[in-house]
Amino acid sequence: MSQPCSIEADQLVYRYPDGRLALDNVSLKIAPGERLGIIGASGAGKSTFLLHLNGVLLPNSGLVRIGGEPVVRANLQNIRSRVGIVFQNPDDQLFTPTVEEDVAFGPLNMGGTPGETRERVQVALHQMRLDGYEKRSTHDLSFGEKRRVALATVLAMRPRVIAFDEPFANLDPGMVEQLIHIIQGLEATVVLISQEILPAVAAVDTLAVFHQGHIAATGPALEIASDRALLQRCGIDFHYYAGVWEKILNRPSVT
Numbered sequence: 643m644s645q646p647c648s649i650e651a652d653q654l655v656y657r658y659p660d661g662r663l664a665l666d667n668v669s670l671k672i673a674p675g676e677r678l679g680i681i682g683a684s685g686a687g688k689s690t691f692l693l694h695l696n697g698v699l700l701p702n703s704g705l706v707r708i709g710g711e712p713v714v715r716a717n718l719q720n721i722r723s724r725v726g727i728v729f730q731n732p733d734d735q736l737f738t739p740t741v742e743e744d745v746a747f748g749p750l751n752m753g754g755t756p757g758e759t760r761e762r763v764q765v766a767l768h769q770m771r772l773d774g775y776e777k778r779s780t781h782d783l784s785f786g787e788k789r790r791v792a793l794a795t796v797l798a799m800r801p802r803v804i805a806f807d808e809p810f811a812n813l814d815p816g817m818v819e820q821l822i823h824i825i826q827g828l829e830a831t832v833v834l835i836s837q838e839i840l841p842a843v844a845a846v847d848t849l850a851v852f853h854q855g856h857i858a859a860t861g862p863a864l865e866i867a868s869d870r871a872l873l874q875r876c877g878i879d880f881h882y883y884a885g886v887w888e889k890i891l892n893r894p895s896v897t
């Protein structure tokens with residue numbers, strides 16, 4: 643099993659070709675094996691940041707290092723063997739006709755034998771509760787099922803760094819719980835973007851709050867999640883749900 647890697651992002655600036663400034667001097671250090679969550683309003687720059695971790699996007703200035711290795715064009719093959727990204731949209735991840743082929747693609751591409759690959763595919767499909775889906779056409783799956791296949795494609799590669807872009811979206815509650823346990827048990831450095839703050843808090847150690855292309859705060863997950871003024875300032879206050887929870891919890895149990 644390969645060791646988790648550190649991630650260092652130093653003063654990243656990224657403008658999309660139309661001129662929009664999406665990352666405005668973003669610096670972050672993530673220790674090997676740490677699990678960092680990224681929260682922030684829609685459009686804050688979260689996905690743009692994630693796409694810099696394996697060089698899908700390269701910064702206009704600044705640098706990312708993975709385990710000390712710079713993410714630069716000449717080094718991308720090496721970087722991509724270390725960093726797996728689960729994209730926000732599963733259609734960006736899945737491109738072969740069947741579920742089995744999609745999940746096998748990464749391990750085979752990294753030089754895995756057919757036997758090793760089969761074992762990895764089976765484990766990853768089982769983790770994502772996709773046993774029996776092997777021959778299904780990915781095209782025909784529901785959106786939540788596609789998201790689970792996309793997660794399985796990256797889990798099967800067992801990379802040293804796994805970056806998840808909204809992994810809880812479209813998952814049912816049982817699957818959310820299972821995924822939190824899987825993430826907690828990964829021998830990898832984890833970066834996890836989530837608009838759903840509660841599962842993120844359950845899954846990670848630290849949180850970074852993105853706001854309009856920069857980092858507004860980082861700290862222990864519980865500390866950040868309880869700083870209501872910060873969350874309000876950044877447009878992601880979720881404490882409204884506390885009232886809903888109270889109503890549910892204060893009712894006598896039906897069972």
Ligand SMILES: Nc1ncnc2c1ncn2[C@@H]1O[C@H](COP(=O)(O)OP(=O)(O)OP(=O)(O)O)[C@@H](O)[C@H]1O
Nearest residue numbers: 658659660662664683684685686687688689690691
């Ligand atoms: N291809 C693109 N061309 C131009 N602007 C873009 C492009 N992709 C994203 N942007 C802009 O860059 C900013 C950051 O986008 P990004 O996708 O990183 O946000 P996000 O925090 O992931 O949001 P969400 O929670 O909605 O996924 C936004 O203002 C967005 O409109």
Ligand SMILES: [Mg+2]
Nearest residue numbers: 688689690730
């Ligand atoms: Mg996004």
